[in-house]
Amino acid sequence: MDLLSRRAGTLFAGGLGALLVWGVAVSDAMPSSFDPGEDCELTFHRDHATARTVSWLPPRAVCDFGSGDVRQFIPAGRATGYTIVFALLVALTVLGLVLIVRRPAGGATGPRNLRFGQFSLGTTLVLCVLGAWELVGAIAGVLGGPPGVLVVVVAATSSVAAIATLLDRTYGPSTVAGSRRRGICAGLGATAAGLVLVLLRLPLGWIWAPTAGATTYLLITALQWVIASGQAGTASSSR
Template sequence: MELVRRRAGWVLTVGLLTMLGWSLAVSASMPSWYDPDRDCLEAFPLVDADLARVAEHWLPPRAACVYRTGETHQFISTTRSIVLTIICALTVALTLIGLYYVVRRLTGPPGLLRSAEAVDLRSRQLRHLGIGGGLTLLILAVYSGANVLAAVLAGPPGALVMAVTTAIALSAVAAAIDREQGPLPSTVRDSRRRGTVIGLGTFTVIFVLTVAAGQFPFYQLWIAPVGAVAYLVLAGLQWSRRTRSAQLIS
């Protein structure tokens, strides 16, 4: 477990990617959303009736072709359903283990304190805001398209995994930028905490605004500039707080 603890970020990444892969596999095992009649006809050619609907269940994975005559035929076999359920349990366990150790870092040893001595804090702050805002803009622009693909190709679980992955990515990137260009004096743990607040806070802003706009679960491209502004505001507040604390100490 020591290796898992030291590679918690990678473990969490692998867990999220495998969960997304699981979502794609389950979606591919179901009748297609754009032409379920054809898939049900190919699976059950002897049924002489019109398709009424497709009954879907994601966990355990199940799908049934329901016809207007009342006939119901299972599209996903029991064996495949069991295998997909076991894979889901394993991927969720892997993801939770990685998340547990990542969260533990927020309360772990602070690490070495980096002083603000001989550092141009004004230039450092401008670099922090510029790089962070730009990367946030880029990440959310990519997410606005990837979210649609995940929802279409992998269904609701895929969209959820993509959202969680994006929130974690925003936090990780914000923490990394903070370590290099963030407020001083500071420790590695401080950067992780501030990055987590910025990442989760930014994603919360775009989530709330998307819901308020009635566009959920599809995030539009406008979330990119809005998210970048949210990043700038949150990071700016952290700089202001650090500056006030330094003034009080001095």
């Protein structure tokens, strides 16, 4: 268990990477998104086909040739295999995440109580990281379909939370013990704000999404400083 705890980050990142590969593999096994009907016709050597994706888990797509002639595009055995592999990869990824959360927090890595450092550096990093993940998400959506996008969302949230935690541990307020909690909160809020703008499909929303995430990070960290300052003042007055 100690070895697993030390390798928790590798376990989690490896699980996410494997899930992304799984999404690409399943997307490739589905009928082509460009011309699914033609893909069905070439696969079964029939004419006038209509293809539709029934579900991604278990992976299932059908080809309808009319008159009740409906065929499974993905064989049942392969679909079962994909499902089993997905369950194992999810278990591996969740195990890595649990071990990361349960791992004891390390000591401070630099001077603390530096608001400007946390605000300026954190906002810039979150903006750049969310912009990079947005590009990766667009590529994953084409290659891996919805599962690929979901993996990218989880990876983006985890990376932003990790950055926020590291910055809080280095520059943030109060004690190191609360850095992970504050970092996770800031990371979740920043990613959620960016994701909402993407899902709303606003004009140029893909440009504003990283900005919204960075702004949300700034507001959350500022609120955390206010709360920490209030708690410090209360503790001092009670002595």
